[in-house]
Amino acid sequence: MQIFVCVKDAIDWNLSTKDFRIDRVSHEPTVSFARYRIDEYDEIALEVALQVRDRSGGTIRALSVGSEATEDILKHALSMKADAATLIEAQLSVEDKVGLLGAAIRRQGPFKAVLCGLMSSGSGTGTTGPGLAEELGVPCISNITAIEAGPDRWRVRRETSEAFEELAVMPPFVGTVTNAECNLPRVPTMKDKIRAFRQRVEVLRPADLAPYSSGYARSRLRIVRRYVAHSSRECRKVGGDAVEKAREVASYVRRILPQFT
Numbered sequence: 001m002q003i004f005v006c007v008k009d010a011i012d013w014n015l016s017t018k019d020f021r022i023d024r025v026s027h028e029p030t031v032s033f034a035r036y037r038i039d040e041y042d043e044i045a046l047e048v049a050l051q052v053r054d055r056s057g058g059t060i061r062a063l064s065v066g067s068e069a070t071e072d073i074l075k076h077a078l079s080m081k082a083d084a085a086t087l088i089e090a091q092l093s094v095e096d097k098v099g100l101l102g103a104a105i106r107r108q109g110p111f112k113a114v115l116c117g118l119m120s121s122g123s124g125t126g127t128t129g130p131g132l133a134e135e136l137g138v139p140c141i142s143n144i145t146a147i148e149a150g151p152d153r154w155r156v157r158r159e160t161s162e163a164f165e166e167l168a169v170m171p172p173f174v175g176t177v178t179n180a181e182c183n184l185p186r187v188p189t190m191k192d193k194i195r196a197f198r199q200r201v202e203v204l205r206p207a208d209l210a211p212y213s214s215g216y217a218r219s220r221l222r223i224v225r226r227y228v229a230h231s232s233r234e235c236r237k238v239g240g241d242a243v244e245k246a247r248e249v250a251s252y253v254r255r256i257l258p259q260f261t
Contacts (some may be wrong), residue, residue: 001058001149003049004105005082006116006128008064009073010039038073046077046179047185048147050116052202053159056149058112063104065090065097079188086202090208098128102135103209111152112171118178120141129176135214139173141236145180211261 008229018061038046049060062077062085064070086108088100105111116137119126133140144166146157156167159178214228236252238245 001056002058002059002109002111003065004108004111004114005046005060006044006063006101006114006132007042007046007073007077007158008039008120009036009066009070010051010121012037016245021182036069036073038099039117040077040121041119041177041179043076043080043117043185044173044179044183045115045117046080048144048177049113050081050186051183052113052147052149061086061108063101064088065100067091074201075196075199076188078201080186080190081188084202085199086204088204088206090206098131098135099213100206100209101128101214102132102214104204105136106212107204107209110172112149113147114138114172114174115144115177116174118176119138126176133174136172136174139169139207141167141169141173141175144175144177146182147175149175151164151223198203 024093039216045060046060053060060082062074062082065088066073067089068087071087074087078085086104088097088104090097090100106115108214114132116132118129120128127141130140141156143159144156145146145159152170153168154171154173156169158165158167158177159180172225173202238248240248
């Protein structure tokens with residue numbers, strides 16, 4: 001039983017907001033003395049996969065697309081006790097990595113599940129999971145909090161807007177994982193970090209994956225603008241009856257709305 005977990009790097013979420021900026025040309029986050037680490041939701045997805053393996057056996061392979069620096073993220077996955085890790089060396093936008101991830105999964109052999117974070121803490125688009133499901137031709141289950149593997153069917157617990165629901169799923173499938181009290185990521189020990197440092201990360205290039213590519217088209221998603229929201233603490237007191245209050249609030253919203261578009 002093999003489970004793939006797609007991981008990526010992200011700006012450390014403990015970073016001070018004073019150091020955070022958005023580049024006006026690339027629309028990408030830029031920070032002074034940037035610190036990067038594994039994306040928060042991807043780390044949670046890895047924890048869910050590890051819990052499945054600890055209960056039911058199997059192997060876990062972490063996958064990532066990026067530069068040589070991305071290997072540190074995969075080393076972290078290994079220190080959390082993933083069984084193997086693969087780096088696909090390519091410089092692509094987040095939205096265009098799905099094809100390479102799909103080709104790498106085909107190359108590595110059959111799988112029961114492919115897990116990734118609910119969304120990227122950088123772009124926040126949440127397109128990797130659904131895109132991979134389309135690429136691999138398998139169902140996609142979103143907002144997963146826990147998984148229990150069975151001989152034929154797996155039980156998947158997912159969060160909805162009103163409650164939780166449990167699904168019986170026939171693998172293989174792609175799942176996007178969200179946070180819950182039951183899947184807080186484990187903290188690697190120093191011994192685990194040393195062991196992970198000595199482990200080998202497999203490195204692939206797009207040419208290595210060409211025979212396994214489905215010809216997945218580049219994403220049609222394009223980021224038009226990304227910016228840091230500005231909050232205001234202005235307070236206004238509205239008088240009159242309910243109708244007058246509603247009219248004044250509507251007038252105020254119409255007046256200030258152009259500032260945010």
